[in-house]
Amino acid sequence: MTGHTVIEQKPVAKDATREELLEAYNLIAHSTKTLNATVVLKPTAGSKYSGVIDEYHEVKAFLLAARSAEIRVIGQAPVIGTTVFDMASDGETFRVSIPSKKKFLVGQVAGERVSSKPIENLRPQHLLDALLWPEIRKEESVTLREFNDENARYYILTVLRGGYQVEILREIWFDRSELRVARMLTFGPKGVLLSDVRLGDWQPTDAATGQRAPATSSTAAASFPRSIRIERPHDDYKLDLQVTKISLNEEIPAERFKVEQPAGAELVRVGDPTENKQP
Known part of the structure; x- marks a missing residue:
């Protein structure tokens, strides 16, 4: 042992303008129309997902998403492959089937209300913005700044919400x-942090047909992060997604986004103050 200290070399920081970063972001946002993926879901202990899949260390899930707001996620138990949950949202209504509990949850996306029962807080639409990014429109005000920490150097685009009082949107x-x-x-009104999504391990997609992608699409638009962490602090929601297979811009029939109430499942209307339930 020589006792020499090895100094880890940080990657060289690349330069970019505000316009170049906006173009890079919007290229991916605009080019990604649909998504068909196989993922591994790992709930953080204590989060609402663990109320449904706490008996498993992780769950394999099949995920479909399409603009503008369609998403479906089918979670399966490891090894045996039985369905743990099947949930979908069309941007207005979400539906969640949990066979092991014999429950079928239905609620309005806009009328979200946190339930004291963890099982009633599954929300498929929470995954959408992490997968199909909203475009930054030309009329939106966007600022650029730098930020450095011990791990990396960053550029940060801040998208502002206008109106009577300017606030940070994203x-x-x-x-x-x-x-x-x-x-x-x-962010929501008054600076409330709605979601914090971390993306890593960018790799080329398994298949990017590009059928609906613009002519300016590049390899950047045909790449996708394999590691995604979603945190929603006000929803007690933390979830890690490891993407094992993904295809972009395939045609996905509308019926594949539909989740029907299974026979014998109890209907729970989430957010209904009367807690109306039907067999």
């Missing part, structure tokens, strides 16, 4: 070592 963090999106934060 923050998009680019890791300057590759100029890839590494983090996205979404």
Whole structure:
């Protein structure tokens, strides 16, 4: 042992302008129309997902998403492959089937209300913005700043919400070592942090047909992060997604986004103050 200290070399930080970062973000947002993926879901202990899948360390899930707001996620138990949950949202109504509990949850996306029962807080639409990014429109005000920490150097695009009082709508963090999106934060009124999404391990997609992609699409638009962490602090919601297989821009029939109430399942209308339930 020589006792020499090895100093880890940080990647060289690349430079980019505000316009170049906006173009890079919007290229991916605009090019990704549909998504068909196989993922591994790992709930954080204590979060609402653990109320349904706490008996499993992880759950394999099949995930479909399409603009503007369609999503379906089918979770299966490891090894035996039985369905743990089957949930979908069309942007207005969400539906969640949990066979082991014999429950079928239905609620309005806009009328979300946190339930004291963890099982009633599954929300498929919470995954959408992490998978199909909202475009930054030309009329939106966007600022650029730098941020450095001990791990990396970043560019941060801040999208502002106008009106009587200007507020932050979103923050998009680019890791300057590759100029890839590494983090996205979404804020509500009065600065409430709605979601914090961290993205990593960017790789080419398994198949990107590009049938609906614009002519300016590049390899950047045909790449996708394999590691995604979603945190929603006000929803007691933390979830890790490891993407094992993904295809972009395939045609997905509308019926594949439909979840029907199974025979014998109890209907629970989430958010209904009368807690109306039907067999």
